[in-house]
Amino acid sequence: xxxxxxxxxxxxxxxxxxxxxxxxxxxxxxxxxxxxxxxxxxxxxxxxxxxxxxxxxxxxxxxxxxxxxxxxxxxxxxxxxxxxxxxxxxxxxxxxxxxxxxxxxxxxxxxxxxxxxxxxxxxxxxxxxxxxxxxxxxxxxxxxxxxxxxxxxxxxxxxxxxxxxxxxxxxxxxxxxxxxxxxxxxxxxxxxxxxxxxxxxxxxxxxxxxxxxxxxxxxxxxxxxxxxxxxxxxxxxxxxxxxxxxxxxxxxxxxxxxxxxxxxxxxxxxxxxxxxxxxxxxxxxxxxxxxxxxxxxxxxxxxxxxxxxxxxxxxxxxxxxxxxxxxxxxxxxxx
Amino acid sequence: xxxxxxxxxxxxxxxxxxxxxxxxxxxxxxxxxxxxxxxxxxxxxxxxxxxxxxxxxxxxxxxxxxxxxxxxxxxxxxxxxxxxxxxxxxxxxxxxxxxxxxxxxxxxxxxxxxxxxxxxxxxxxxxxxxxxxxxxxxxxxxxxxxxxxxxxxxxxxxxxxxxxxxxxxxxxxxxxxxxxxxxxxxxxxxxxxxxxxxxxxxxxxxxxxxxxxxxxxxxxxxxxxxxxxxxxxxxxxxxxxxxxxxxxxxxxxxxxxxxxxxxxxxxxxxxxxxxxxxxxxxxxxxxxxxxxxxxxxxxxxxxxxxxxxxxxxxxxxxxxxxxxxxxxxxxxxxx
DNA sequence: TAAGTTCATGCAATCGGTTGCGTTATCGCT
DNA sequence: AGCGATAACGCAACCGATTGCATGAACTTA
Numbered sequence: 001x002x003x004x005x006x007x008x009x010x011x012x013x014x015x016x017x018x019x020x021x022x023x024x025x026x027x028x029x030x031x032x033x034x035x036x037x038x039x040x041x042x043x044x045x046x047x048x049x050x051x052x053x054x055x056x057x058x059x060x061x062x063x064x065x066x067x068x069x070x071x072x073x074x075x076x077x078x079x080x081x082x083x084x085x086x087x088x089x090x091x092x093x094x095x096x097x098x099x100x101x102x103x104x105x106x107x108x109x110x111x112x113x114x115x116x117x118x119x120x121x122x123x124x125x126x127x128x129x130x131x132x133x134x135x136x137x138x139x140x141x142x143x144x145x146x147x148x149x150x151x152x153x154x155x156x157x158x159x160x161x162x163x164x165x166x167x168x169x170x171x172x173x174x175x176x177x178x179x180x181x182x183x184x185x186x187x188x189x190x191x192x193x194x195x196x197x198x199x200x201x202x203x204x205x206x207x208x209x210x211x212x213x214x215x216x217x218x219x220x221x222x223x224x225x226x227x228x229x230x231x232x233x234x235x236x237x238x239x240x241x242x243x244x245x246x247x248x249x250x251x252x253x254x255x256x257x258x259x260x261x262x263x264x265x266x267x268x269x270x271x272x273x274x275x276x277x278x279x280x281x282x283x284x285x286x287x288x289x290x291x292x293x294x295x296x297x298x299x300x301x302x303x304x305x306x307x308x309x310x311x312x313x314x315x316x317x318x319x320x321x322x323x324x325x326x327x328x329x330x331x332x333x334x335x
Numbered sequence: 336x337x338x339x340x341x342x343x344x345x346x347x348x349x350x351x352x353x354x355x356x357x358x359x360x361x362x363x364x365x366x367x368x369x370x371x372x373x374x375x376x377x378x379x380x381x382x383x384x385x386x387x388x389x390x391x392x393x394x395x396x397x398x399x400x401x402x403x404x405x406x407x408x409x410x411x412x413x414x415x416x417x418x419x420x421x422x423x424x425x426x427x428x429x430x431x432x433x434x435x436x437x438x439x440x441x442x443x444x445x446x447x448x449x450x451x452x453x454x455x456x457x458x459x460x461x462x463x464x465x466x467x468x469x470x471x472x473x474x475x476x477x478x479x480x481x482x483x484x485x486x487x488x489x490x491x492x493x494x495x496x497x498x499x500x501x502x503x504x505x506x507x508x509x510x511x512x513x514x515x516x517x518x519x520x521x522x523x524x525x526x527x528x529x530x531x532x533x534x535x536x537x538x539x540x541x542x543x544x545x546x547x548x549x550x551x552x553x554x555x556x557x558x559x560x561x562x563x564x565x566x567x568x569x570x571x572x573x574x575x576x577x578x579x580x581x582x583x584x585x586x587x588x589x590x591x592x593x594x595x596x597x598x599x600x601x602x603x604x605x606x607x608x609x610x611x612x613x614x615x616x617x618x619x620x621x622x623x624x625x626x627x628x629x630x631x632x633x634x635x636x637x638x639x640x641x642x643x644x645x646x647x648x649x650x651x652x653x654x655x656x657x658x659x660x661x662x663x664x665x666x667x668x669x670x
Numbered sequence: 671t672a673a674g675t676t677c678a679t680g681c682a683a684t685c686g687g688t689t690g691c692g693t694t695a696t697c698g699c700t
Numbered sequence: 701a702g703c704g705a706t707a708a709c710g711c712a713a714c715c716g717a718t719t720g721c722a723t724g725a726a727c728t729t730a
Contacts, residue, residue, distance in 0.1 A: 339716060351718080385715090
């Protein structure tokens, strides 16, 4: 395959001149530029990125870390959509995207360090679950820009991140339910250890107080993201004297359980009970009835994370910041 | 960050010697090797892979192409599992994995050519859906080894591929149903345009003839992979005089529809009707009742594809070949 | 002991680009 | 005509590794 020397020879110039026309230097005459470009076409020449990397000290590559321990990113179609968004921006920048798995539990940052030390990557996008202090220390030490997916919690350091606006998303879901006439809304699926869950609860509460409703703590149920627990809590809620007429589920699996519970107690959805869950299109659409959800544009989430990363790569002075992606309501059949 | 010269200087040797100890050349004395290694630790040295790439003319990188148009790989958790399997082997080889999206419809191979011409990749794993003749031509022209995921169909060229053993998988599902006492088994979800679907039908038919059953063509239904079509065909099948007592569904969405149909006709699962579908754990487990499936070890599928790719990378004389990944039955509640 | 081997290591070119600095030719101006 | 300025390009060093060949020392062997 042709290299820069071949082009130079064929065009009767030096490699410097070829290099400068490739990089669009102003000090080359239009005539020679055109000649060189036509030679490049003829020879089917493309610059060798490896060589470019070596001289420019850039890998033209960014890395997406995936948390293999996290069932969420692991089995979830979200993951691919996020990657797709990242990929779009990365290729627009003529970079390529490398993917590496890492386990949050084994605190093993070796892959990252390996990539960095081998000079294989210019930046990293990683789930907040993996962003320990040790990880940050490594990234800072080697001066590698990074962006977290998900708002990091309990960090001294300030970092760049993007996350879903879970609070506002839940608020909007609440307003939507109010609008549809639902008045006694419960919240199913609180998980105090997870920020997104707490944020969703915040939205739930703030919407209630905005609308002058009281907060009934028994309407707020802590449970795992499983169909089973969703079912049990829903049964329990529905058998109270004062039962809810709508439910916000923190997860689609929970919503499946809740729907099953409604079916067993012969409550009609959405007439007797409204249900809104968070988005997992595949599950939401296959459910019967189909689940109305808070829709999260995860493609956009990925895209924005990549954008932030490149801002850091291009301007190392750029200060870190957080960004919230707003949501919308995807109306289906349960509300 | 320390480079090979720093190490050489600190150890009082030439860079050649350092390079040779890194690459485990036999012609370096044990004493100096040890000294150099200890210096390397001290200086926290890792070889610059970019430089290595330039001299060795290898990128130490392989590329996974994803078909963005294919809803299947796109939304499907399978995708991530495949990638995970690939990734495992790739990192074992001290390569890194780059991911690129491509659309099968727009026949746009630019990303691949861009990666190849930029010398960014040593090999490609790509879905058979994308493996057009034009694509093969490009890959061959630049001498880039590649492996298809899915058995390619209608190609003159012989290529390497890995696929799920859909025929045997369906056969085994049939044997399992026979064993459980089901006798009149239908096949829901034939899609003649897709090889995997035809292979599943082959398995269905061969199991029937093995067991001396007749093939009732009305028991074989062509339909799309949607809940809706699954539902309609199932209703139709169940209202026949001679109705099936078990169904093999080519897809979990279809199975959801089938289950809904059984519910409406008050048929009990698995007592009155047995159902086996192909694996999509997330859907299978959230269904009520949970769906018994033909389990596909997609992690293994990915791993094997990567293995094949490296065989081609390491030995360009290696002939292309196909590999089938065997399946197993994951018993849940529907059969 | 001189010549031939073997062992351990260094020299320098090379991979394919980039870039600071120097060089040449042309032009404008006095 | 002479001089400085400017435009357009080339030279050569450099990025961080690898490797064929050369070299010197130690060791064999006759």
